[in-house]
Amino acid sequence: MVMVNDTIFAPATASGKAGIAVIRVSGPRAADALRHLTGMTNPAPRHACRCRLVDPEDGSGLDDGLTLWFPAPASFTGEDVVEFHLHGGRATVRAVCGALSRMAETRLAEPGEFTRRAFDNGKLDLTEIEGLADLIAAETEAQRKQALRQLGGALGAMLEDWRQKLLRTLALIEAEIDFPEEGLPAHLETEIKHNILGLRKKIGAYLDDKRRGELVRDGVFIAILGAPNVGKSSLLNALVRRDVAIVTETAGTTRDVLEVNFDLDGFAVTIADTAGLRETGDHIEREGVRRALKQADEADLRLVVFDASQSEHDPGSLALLDGNSMPVLNKIDTVKNRELPTKMGGFPVIPVSAKQASNMGALVDAVTRRVAELMEGRGSAPLTRTRHREALSECHGALRRAETAGAAELVAEDVRLAARSLGRITGRVDVEDVLDVIFREFCIGK
Numbered sequence: 001m002v003m004v005n006d007t008i009f010a011p012a013t014a015s016g017k018a019g020i021a022v023i024r025v026s027g028p029r030a031a032d033a034l035r036h037l038t039g040m041t042n043p044a045p046r047h048a049c050r051c052r053l054v055d056p057e058d059g060s061g062l063d064d065g066l067t068l069w070f071p072a073p074a075s076f077t078g079e080d081v082v083e084f085h086l087h088g089g090r091a092t093v094r095a096v097c098g099a100l101s102r103m104a105e106t107r108l109a110e111p112g113e114f115t116r117r118a119f120d121n122g123k124l125d126l127t128e129i130e131g132l133a134d135l136i137a138a139e140t141e142a143q144r145k146q147a148l149r150q151l152g153g154a155l156g157a158m159l160e161d162w163r164q165k166l167l168r169t170l171a172l173i174e175a176e177i178d179f180p181e182e183g184l185p186a187h188l189e190t191e192i193k194h195n196i197l198g199l200r201k202k203i204g205a206y207l208d209d210k211r212r213g214e215l216v217r218d219g220v221f222i223a224i225l226g227a228p229n230v231g232k233s234s235l236l237n238a239l240v241r242r243d244v245a246i247v248t249e250t251a252g253t254t255r256d257v258l259e260v261n262f263d264l265d266g267f268a269v270t271i272a273d274t275a276g277l278r279e280t281g282d283h284i285e286r287e288g289v290r291r292a293l294k295q296a297d298e299a300d301l302r303l304v305v306f307d308a309s310q311s312e313h314d315p316g317s318l319a320l321l322d323g324n325s326m327p328v329l330n331k332i333d334t335v336k337n338r339e340l341p342t343k344m345g346g347f348p349v350i351p352v353s354a355k356q357a358s359n360m361g362a363l364v365d366a367v368t369r370r371v372a373e374l375m376e377g378r379g380s381a382p383l384t385r386t387r388h389r390e391a392l393s394e395c396h397g398a399l400r401r402a403e404t405a406g407a408a409e410l411v412a413e414d415v416r417l418a419a420r421s422l423g424r425i426t427g428r429v430d431v432e433d434v435l436d437v438i439f440r441e442f443c444i445g446k
Contacts, residue, residue, distance in 0.1 A: 326370065
């Protein structure tokens with residue numbers, strides 16, 4: 001059984017051969033662990049000290065390394081913490097962990113348990129913890145910047161400011177309920193209405209952000225669509241600069257959705273090659289067309305591909321052109337002495353030859369600009385998870401009800417629900433149901 005008063009330890013660096021490995025220890029026996037393994041009894045806080053580590057059972061040497069001592073509460077977890085910086089061989093890490101495991105009331109940490117203790121001790125709120133998880137998982141520059149900002153408390157600070165305003169508003173309403181004979185001064189009545197209306201509008205505008213935070217975290221989804229044999233697979237290969245899709249002269253080669261993840265100038269992107277859009281009696285190809293149309297509906301951006309050698313273009317493909325689409329005219333190398341259209345469906349055309357890599361730089365630049373626009377920030381901390389958006393939507397709905405509620409008791413209840421919805425995002429109230437899900441994302445040692 002996991003005991004919260006146990007002292008926990010775990011490697012904080014990845015397993016395998018490395019120059020350095022770090023083992024972190026947190027809890028009431030962290031100082032004992034430092035003394036038993038190194039003989040140090042009064043180390044200077046937050047100073048690296050060279051030491052010889054020994055097995056307390058027989059005095060045999062374990063390693064020659066460094067230690068760092070972080071007394072509570074000035075540590076990551078808020079508890080006493082010691083870090084052992086060792087040589088990174090597997091045997092060394094295994095030997096030191098073995099020595100720690102033989103200490104009473106000391107055990108290997110569960111996944112995410114160090115971070116869970118940081119939350120329990122008020123060192124981080126839930127949005128900062130999610131930012132930490134995103135920072136560890138970040139693969140692109142945009143993801144890194146967004147995660148670092150959330151870890152720094154930008155989102156949590158904004159939400160807490162809103163919650164405090166709601167709590168003040170709630171206090172004023174409850175004062176009116178408790179002392180109905182005296183009533184509230186006119187200026188406080190005005191403040192209540194102003195706070196509810198102003199915050200409701202602010203949250204509504206904030207929710208209308210086109211999911212930019214989620215797009216940075218999860219990536220933009222781009223679908224390549226078009227009739228058979230217009231060069232969709234060749235275009236995919238040219239965009240990701242490797243042969244991931246089979247290319248033949250036979251129409252209908254692609255019958256399923258092929259997805260590729262890649263880094264587009266610092267942005268995470270998933271791009272999908274789809275089956276050619278056409279009427280067909282082949283039930284397998286028909287399923288591929290159905291999936292292609294489904295991808296078209298779900299995509300954040302569509303590249304609709306046309307064949308420059310054709311004088312008439314596929315009506316089904318033309319019907320896909322809208323504000324979330326970019327028409328791409330492929331195979332321009334096959335056209336001689338003929339003027340190419342500059343617009344299709346009212347949208348600027350990008351002419352390319354995927355086969356010869358002609359003008360692909362212009363296409364990549366155009367796609368990059370569109371992706372950057374989708375993720376463009378407005379100076380405020382973005383919502384990065386579905387649970388943030390759902391809770392904020394509940395808050396918005398409660399404030400809308402409060403605006404039209406007649407009795408002060410009903411207004412107070414709606415404002416209370418709005419404040420609780422904000423508190424669930426940062427971990428102030430009612431968060432037990434989401435804690436396990438959040439901390440399960442972390443590895444052992446974090």
